[in-house]
Amino acid sequence: MRYHTPNSFEDATAIAARATGTTRYLAGGTDVLVQLRSDVVTPDDLIDVKHIPGVKEITRTGDGGWRIGVAVAGAEMSEHENLGRDWPGIVEGMDLIGSTQVQGRATLVGNLCNGSPAADGVPALIAAGASVTVTGPGGARDMAVEAIPAGPGKTVLTKGEMITAVNIPARGQNGGDAYLRFIPRTEMDIAVVGCAVNLTVEGDKITSARVVLGAVAPTIRLVEDAARAIIGTTLDEAALTALAEAAEAACAPIDDKRGTIEFRTEVAGVLAKRAAKIAYARARGEAK
Amino acid sequence: MSKIHVNTTVNGDEVEYLCDPRETLLDCLRDRVGLTGAKEGCGTGDCGACSVTLDGRLVCSCLVLGAEAEGKEITTIEGMATGDELHPLQRKFIEHAALQCGVCTPGILVAAKALLEKNPDPTETEMRYWLAGNLCRCTGYDKIIRAVMDAAQEMREAS
Amino acid sequence: MALDSDTQKFKYIGTRPDRPDGLDKVTGRARFGADFSMPGMLHGAILRSPHAHAKIVKIDTTRALALKGVKSVVTRADFPTGLTGEDWNIQENVMAGEKALYDGHAVAAVAATSALIARDALKLIDVTYEVLPHVTDVDKAMAEGAPVIREGAADYSVPEGLHPNIVRYMDSGRGDLEAGFAAADLVLEESYKTEAAHQGYIEPHACVGQLGADGKGELWCCTQGHWFVRQMCTAVLGLEATQLRVTPSEIGGGFGGKTTVFIDPVALALSRKANRPVKIVMSRSEVLRATGPTSSASMDIKMGMTKEGKITAASGTFRMQGGAFPGAPVDVTTMLAFANYDIEHVHHIGYDVMTNRPKQAAYRAPGAPMGAFAVESMLDELCRQLGLDPIDTRLKNAVKEGTRATFGPKFPPVGLIETLEAAKAHPHYATPLGPNQGRGVASGYWMNWGGETSASVAVGEDGTVQVSIGTPDIGGSRASMALMAAEAFGVPYENVRVNIADTGTLGINEPTHGSRATFASGLATVEAAKEAIGKLCKRAADKWGIDADAVTWEDGFAKPSGPNAGEYPPLSIAEIAAEMGSTGGPISGHFESSPDGFGGSFGTHIVDLEVDPETGRSTILRYLVVQDAGKAIHPAYVEGQFQGGAVQGIGWALNEEYIYGEDGCLQNPIFLDYRVPVASDLPMIDTVIVEVANPGHPYGVRGVGETGITPPLPAVANAVRDAIGVRMTQLPLTPPRVLTAIKGRG
């Protein structure tokens, strides 16, 4: 395995472009090194991105949104003064990954590029309508986060392409997001079901919403029907029931060592309701 | 495969070693630098027995490459006491019988120290969630939490 | 060995001093198995079968041997043949012979100049397998047509016509079941299942082995019992017992799983071929796939009870698989299943069944938790349906001294009633419960024996005392030994140094298992101290020119035993030690025996938990352990055994299980998916130490290490039943299963 420490994205993508065998990027490493240690994936070229300027920065963008560097760790997001105020759901999602120790290393982009349908950091990004900047031989372009996953362990990125930043839109007024996941213990498990909700309100009526489910399909799913079930409502019981039904309908989970099809489907509805209530309360300024 | 030459600082000492790119920081601390306080309990970041700090940040040293330590500041359990003066946490763990076999103790002490530096007066729940990544199979965690609480109080009173 | 005195006043015993090895453990200096290295040492790695059951047609190691840095390779061909019985089983498990018997079974091993080269070399070993059908479920393994693990493995006990996978059969009991059930107002029958669980010690197995062509060897390893390791390694490798010296490292948890060998003979075999020491350290997935989880069990229970709560009859059939080898602890399950209670008509049937799973090893009270889960769950259901209080009903049936045990003999003094009364009186039992919350109660028992024990004490030239014992200190027992030696010698606790001796410096010792360490090594330390004290008194007598019988030992001083013995100033241990060289030589004491008089320990637990009705997840709210220690030598470490056992039981009840796929391979071989309880899962674990002295020990000590894991399985199940109104009969009570039960409530 060759270990590279490029000082620019250009060098990094150049290394990746000319590499022949298996290539991996190293940011936090909390997935890459686990796969290395257990002989699941031993890269021929490992490109450490942490020496590239700006990768550790969380910056406010002109339009009031946020730009997150590819090597920003979950702990740094949680400790950031304002990011969590704007987007508590996104910070919660990242904060739930692994232990305190993992939080000191794991990154949003690493979580996204690992391609797990159960990734905790990704649903809230999609719910927020976030995008990532993809740089490659053909130059740079922005892609919606939901466009990146291509199936368990796979992304649409091609040889020589890498993500160089996460772009989160401005929160705007009367908005709130939330992320919840179900795990059998209180910490340390992979999500059996994950659900992010992002919505805006006018008074007590929901004007826009995005609902995203994790761990219930080969990729993380943006569920339009679930959003439609609550847009225009005051999140009353009927709306919550419709939300749960839409969420359950969108599930195409598997039976595995973490959960059954029936369980994941049922709990997807439960989490959708609970996450929606938190996002709604936050949007109306009632809860932090 | 040629080795990588790494210059780093461990517990305040300049340290140099050669490591294979695939070796983790944990492997290097134990086999190259000779500090065996950090333990490998799982190799997947699930048990916390290998906890160290990297530039002040609590991490699992089994999920960091030895090569990534270049130019970094690392602290391990071996750096927790100052000379023969134990850190309050170390004293309280003995006093409260907060360890039985002791293999998870180094990792938990490093993690608890990082917690108290960040939050000198954590609640029991905050302690338990902060330490959720440090598995202990002998104690059932009760006496560990009591020892951390006691040490936190002593440190608050002393500061 | 009558108890010295019931109302003994102790000076040191019962206090809570700092443990003598504490400094090393909190500074990272303590040396565990993997912390040991040797000059010229090689690193070993083991190739393991990816198949659950396969014939090993050929193993080609030429490519591996050709890899630069590889120094030796071993397969079963490098091990002697002709072993029988358990020795053969261990050899077969340490290195596969004709067949790979489970996913992870060791097939070959390599030693190389670095761990990475050794791991890379494994990929160059070409094994030709002929995959065979497999079976991992105990009931399926007994059924018609199930794949046969090993022909002709059944022993004398197995009736004709049963499947060859059934290797042992037990049948015990007394009285007239039919009459007993007829006398009952309520008879219940139910089937229960528990899955295999792993001890979950945080330290993977590790050793450094050095073996020469001269048959002389050294082995450094983390183990609960280095004399067992010596016996097993020398048997497996065809060596003479005392030519191998085994030195125990600090041990990072064992719970029964480190009372046998997996990698130690392999390291020695690799070392002999390479003529250099070899270090092997298991990865976590190797530990979970290929060491010794406990058995899974499938049980059918029938119990009868009068409306006043008297158990009139009880019968149980216990089917347990112990992996691809005989040895599931089903005999203990049949012995202890109903042992808490005075039942006239009782019958047990047990099956030890082989499957394509790793060879089971002991796990804290091996065999007891499974039976307790079934019996204490049914007892709770009987009480519920008859409207009886669970603790009062247990009190009504509880065994005490003189009660004829369901496994035959009369009970010596035991403390079940005392634990039940203490639990009932505890504020926890009266705490009100909220919605979706439930409370569960259960009792458990464990007993054992003293086992082979050797200890020695030696007086230092400055009058301090050195104790050498052979039971590795997993949970703080060095502190207990030091307390007992201090008490016996009458010297301060700090003046006693306790060392865990290697096999070359002491007589044979059984492992630290069976909750015996404090009992047996403690007793041996006290007896060895008495011998040394006798010599100290003799030296004083010689100095005073009086008869040795006229000298007594008190608080670290030799004194004339009475006025007619003469007036002489007391002589301190330090004074006698200072001149012992010229008054007859060094003074020490020894004690070797297989002491009996072991005291069993009863425990009663209460747990409150809340179940989230929408997801089925259980949250433990309060947990109480009440257990009889006979005499708590170091109360903090006794509490630690109570708390640690309870949390392992909670894990086993809620989330821990071996999950095998259709391909017979273990699906969750890492701590991410083998879910042991984490700190944030639990409240504080309250403890009450009951002390009903055990007459078989000079200070009344009972073995407390194992009972704690037994009650949590049924107690948690009873609490879930209380919370959701549905009786669940299969562990673990994972959220998917609990949610299904809730939804099935209708």
Next chain:
Amino acid sequence: MVAVNLWSGLRALADGQEVVEVEGETVGQILDALVAAYPGLAPAIARGVSVSVDGQIIANNRHVKVAPDAEVFLLQRLYAG
């Protein structure tokens, strides 16, 4: 003579008797006498049994004295965790 209680699984190997009378003053002598009287018991005893004498569990100590009127039970082998 000492009365030895057998667990029900062993009774088939001792002509169906639940209690067997044998000569012996120690645990070892009793076990040897049992095997002499009922060879069928040999594999079970060889495999390892515990002997309870008046409630005391004797795991593997052959020299423990046994009074003629003592309550003696053969028990299955004990395990340790």
